Each structure stands twice: as structure tokens, then as C-alpha cells.
Amino acid sequence: MAIALLDSVIDDLAAICGPDHVFSGRSAVFNRARVPAPFPAHRWEDHVPSAVVLPTSAQQVSEVVKLANEHRIPVVPRAGGTGLTDGAVPLRHGILVDVKLMNQILELDHANRTVTVGPGINMLKLNEELRKHGYIYPDNPASYPCSLVGGRIGTSGWSLIGARYGHTRDLVISFEIVLPTGEIIRVGDGGGPKVRKSSSGYQLKHLFMGHQGTLGIVTEATLELVPRPEAEFSMFFSYQDYMDAWRATGDLARSGVATLAGVVLFDEWKIKYLRRDDEAYIPQPDSVKGVVACACYGNADEVRVGAKRLLRIGKASGGGYMGDEISQGDWASRHDRYATPQHGRTRDGQVALMSWHCEDASIPYPELPVVREKWHAIAQSLCDRSDMFDDWGMFAYTNGAYKPWGDYLAEVDIGIWEMKWDDESWAAWVDAKRELARVSIEHGGSISACHGSCREGEVDLVPVELGGGFEVMKTIKRSLDPNNIMNPGKYLLDQAYEEE
Amino acid sequence: MLGFRLSAEKPPEAERVNDVVVSRFEHVYEIDPALMTEHVRQQDIPNWDFRRIVDSRWEHLAWMHDHFADSILSGEELLAEIEKED
Numbered sequence: 284m285a286i287a288l289l290d291s292v293i294d295d296l297a298a299i300c301g302p303d304h305v306f307s308g309r310s311a312v313f314n315r316a317r318v319p320a321p322f323p324a325h326r327w328e329d330h331v332p333s334a335v336v337l338p339t340s341a342q343q344v345s346e347v348v349k350l351a352n353e354h355r356i357p358v359v360p361r362a363g364g365t366g367l368t369d370g371a372v373p374l375r376h377g378i379l380v381d382v383k384l385m386n387q388i389l390e391l392d393h394a395n396r397t398v399t400v401g402p403g404i405n406m407l408k409l410n411e412e413l414r415k416h417g418y419i420y421p422d423n424p425a426s427y428p429c430s431l432v433g434g435r436i437g438t439s440g441w442s443l444i445g446a447r448y449g450h451t452r453d454l455v456i457s458f459e460i461v462l463p464t465g466e467i468i469r470v471g472d473g474g475g476p477k478v479r480k481s482s483s484g485y486q487l488k489h490l491f492m493g494h495q496g497t498l499g500i501v502t503e504a505t506l507e508l509v510p511r512p513e514a515e516f517s518m519f520f521s522y523q524d525y526m527d528a529w530r531a532t533g534d535l536a537r538s539g540v541a542t543l544a545g546v547v548l549f550d551e552w553k554i555k556y557l558r559r560d561d562e563a564y565i566p567q568p569d570s571v572k573g574v575v576a577c578a579c580y581g582n583a584d585e586v587r588v589g590a591k592r593l594l595r596i597g598k599a600s601g602g603g604y605m606g607d608e609i610s611q612g613d614w615a616s617r618h619d620r621y622a623t624p625q626h627g628r629t630r631d632g633q634v635a636l637m638s639w640h641c642e643d644a645s646i647p648y649p650e651l652p653v654v655r656e657k658w659h660a661i662a663q664s665l666c667d668r669s670d671m672f673d674d675w676g677m678f679a680y681t682n683g684a685y686k687p688w689g690d691y692l693a694e695v696d697i698g699i700w701e702m703k704w705d706d707e708s709w710a711a712w713v714d715a716k717r718e719l720a721r722v723s724i725e726h727g728g729s730i731s732a733c734h735g736s737c738r739e740g741e742v743d744l745v746p747v748e749l750g751g752g753f754e755v756m757k758t759i760k761r762s763l764d765p766n767n768i769m770n771p772g773k774y775l776l777d778q779a780y781e782e783e
Numbered sequence: 784m785l786g787f788r789l790s791a792e793k794p795p796e797a798e799r800v801n802d803v804v805v806s807r808f809e810h811v812y813e814i815d816p817a818l819m820t821e822h823v824r825q826q827d828i829p830n831w832d833f834r835r836i837v838d839s840r841w842e843h844l845a846w847m848h849d850h851f852a853d854s855i856l857s858g859e860e861l862l863a864e865i866e867k868e869d
Contacts, residue, residue, distance in 0.1 A: 407850070410850065411850075414850075419851070423851075511852070511853070512851065512852040512853070513852065513853050513854060514852055514853065514854050514855070514856055515848060515851055515852035515854070515855050515856070516855070516856040516858070516861075517858075518858045558801075559803055559804070560814075562810065562811070562812050565800060565801070565804050565812050566800075580851070580852060583853075583854060583856075586856060587856060587861070590856055590858070590861055591861055591864070591865060594858060594861055594862055594865060595865060598862075598865075604858055604859075604862060606858075606859065607857050607858055607859050610858050611844075611848065611855060612844050615843075615844040615845075615847040615848050616844060616847075618847075626814075626823065628818070629821075629822070632803065632818050633818055633819070633820070633821045633822055634814055634818050634819045634822060634823045635822040635823065636822070636823060
């Protein structure tokens, strides 16, 4: 159970944020204990914060952090709570800083094509406002309807249309952050908050991008605006052989089409799963063993030319166009995983309530076929062990911004019957997660393309992946957070203090 | 009166699509009810609720397209143009 804070601390938090913005009741803290990543639900109480605050300004955040330092209380930042690693999950209870009330549009700068917002704003709601002015903020994760800008920075998010417009690190020009000691600074490519390219000093924006709440709390961000697209094009091609689909994916990604926003490859396991449970794929014949999809955005004339080039590549690769209904409908449903209840199957085919868990990595294109086989072997070992797990297949998605022909975001989707968790099954899951990460590193990849890599299991291999870079991480952490109050326990960073 | 209205909204008998899927309406699929007997039970829902769910789905997809761009290009139409050009 959460460690209760002193009444005097609660009073101080109320004085800082206002009494209506401090919560310690059961529903307030239990509902902020987990995120959609696999979570040890049987040990829920280990992760509840002691109190929740909802500040409305950077100054309030700063004062909360200074108070936490004074009392050595852990602080955990939280935005949408939609992350697929556990950055927003408290490991040591403490004060959870929920930034949802900091959701204002602070400035729309037409001349510089920027919008400055609070970290609690959601991209979908932001774009509803921007549409009135002919703009879009094109950060488009699967969690688009529910994730928030602050969390996108905390995870260094990945966008489904990143091949065209860039990912979160490319789209956030600068941001304000409260450091673990309470100082408020602004980081960007250089000093100017709206400067896209600078060579002045260290590139601090990237240091704080993807910090998973271990280096501070973002309180404001200046974002890139692009013209709202005149046209959208999406196409889905089916293949009778995975390797043909893999080759077609590479051909499309290397096409050089400027409006290309992304290419995605579904493997045989994914098609098998979709043929069981997805309206678009149920009618597909058994001969379909792979599907390749891509999408374009931009000016109508440019999208039209690019789309024709991509369609020609699809035809030449031996694929079959799956029709407008699937091509347009499946693309429009790209965010559905966050919005729909999921179910899986036990070994005897019975339906059970399972939630979706995608395990991600960055994998070089040539390695995708063999990584796919190794990952499914790991997933199968889980399924053989227990009815709790169901292999929902794998996809690979162009990962690079603007030049999408190198590495791919690869994910294996695993359904988990989370109501069944116990210590034994959780340990088996953590072992499997570690093995998935090991395969990624062995094949020249990274443990994570977009979720982060601080969860149990995978985090053990972060020092292996980063090598000497992990030593630098520890030095930075200890320097910026001398009392280890900012999201302690994450990324093995307690080691930074053990060595003192 | 109520019984009459409910019976009028009773879905038609299911037709088998494959080993694990059945269908009662064109392009609307259901898990085989035999696979929902142990851990999760199927609910009986009237025709109007089927229609509501399907219509809501299409409405959502149309909204998502419109949210991101002013227009959608058709692959079928572009492929037809390519056929003529080639």
C-alpha cells in the first residue's frame, strides 16, 4: 500500500496547487498506478502513488519538486498515462504530478508556423483547433485520441506518418522543463524557442526527449505546424509469400516519393490473427500470407503522382490490391487499439478477455525476416506455457523520419489475460520480454523504437545496448537529480547513486 | 406490443463463414457462439443495435479521414488510369 505522506506535506501541496488540485483518495491514486503496458495487476498496490497533484503552472510544478527534494519524496510525472513502457508507473509511491490541467493553447504564431501549448493537451483536440487556420500538428501515434504532448516528449514518441512529417523529436521545436531540483529551463536545438536548427552548445532537447520522467517535468512545448493535407491516399496489397511482401515493403520505402508517410508490413501470424478477428481480413483467402500498406499525405497533385508510382511498385512486386474499402477503412482505423476492448483465444479456441500488448524494437530492414521467426518462437513458448497468452502477430513499420528506408519499428503483438497474473506468470513474461530485447540487440537493433525500454526484463539489457553511453546516463542523472527523487527506480538509474 | 417489436428486431439465423466466424448480415461478422461459452458469453442484441454499431463504425472512419485531410484518393480509380496509360 502507498506510504502516507505527512499531513504537513499534504497541506504544503494544497498551498502550492490549491486544495482542489491535491488528491489522496483511493480512486485518484489507484487509477494513476498503471498504464496500458503489461502491468502486474496482482501487485497493483505496490504502484499506487501516495498523493496526486494537478498543477496549473510551471511555477507550481517547480514548488512541488522543491518540496519533494526537501522531504526526499519521489516524484512521478504523468500526462495521458497511455505509454507502452512504464514511465508513468510509480515504483516507489510518492507524489504523482498529473499535468492534464495544463492543456491550453498558449500561442499560435502564423509567421513562424508554430504553436505553443501546455503539456496536457491532446493532439486530436489540438488539431481540431488548428484546422480552423489550415494547419495540422502531424504527430500521429496509435494513441492519437488519448495521449498528450507531455507524454510524447517523455517517451520520444513515434508517429504513424513520421516518414513524411517526422516523429515527436522532430516536431517539438523546444520545450520548458522543470529540472529535478526545481529550476525551470527551456531546451531546444539552440536558444531561440522557435529555431529549428542551431549549432550553439549541446543539443539539450534530445537529452530530455524520451527521459521517461527521470530528468524533470515538461511544462510547455513549442510545436511545428504544417499545412493541413489536401489529400490522403492509402493502399493495401496482399501477398502469398511473406518474403515477397518483405521485398515489396523495401521497394516502396526506397521509392523516394516525397509524400510517402509510412509503409507497414503484416506477417503471416498477423494475417492469421486478423483473419480470425478483423472484419476486413475474415473474407481473405488462406493463400494470403502477408500484407503491405502505405499512406501518403500532402497537396492533392503531389499525392496523386506519388500514389501512382507506389501502385505501380505494388503491382510489379506481385501483390494484389485489396480494394478501396479495406485500403481506406483499415488506414482510418489505425488508432483503434486504444479505443476498443480486446479479446483473445485460449488454446482450445475459447474467447477470453485479453488486452493488447505490443513489444517494440528498432530492427534493420535486412534482419526483419529472421527476427520475426525468433520473436514468434518466444511468443509461442509463452502460449505453450499458459492460456494467458495469445500471439497476435507481428508488423514492421518504416522507422526513419523523411528517409524511411533503413530500420523499421517492429512489434510483436501479444494478447494477455491480465486478470490471471500471478508471480509465476509475471516472471515468465518478464523473461520473455528480456529475450525479445536480446534478439533485437543481437541483430543490430534497439530495444525500443517508440515505447521506451525501462520495463522489467528489457531494462536489464539497456547497459548492453548503450555500452559506455549508459555510464554517461548515470553521470547526468546524478548531476541533475542529486537526491534521486525524479521517478526513482527507472532505467536502472539507482546504480548512479550506489557508486557514490 | 413490446414482444412484437422485439421479435421484429430479432437477427436472422447465422451463416457459417469459416471455422471460427459466423455472419447474420452482409459484411458483418461474429465470433462463432460456440467459442463464447466458458469465459465470455455472447449477448443477444436486436437488429437496430447491430445497425447502430455498424453505422457508428462507418461514421467514425469517415470522421477520421476528414480529420486528417480534405479529400481521399481512390486506389481503384488510379489503377484504372494506370491500366489505360500502360
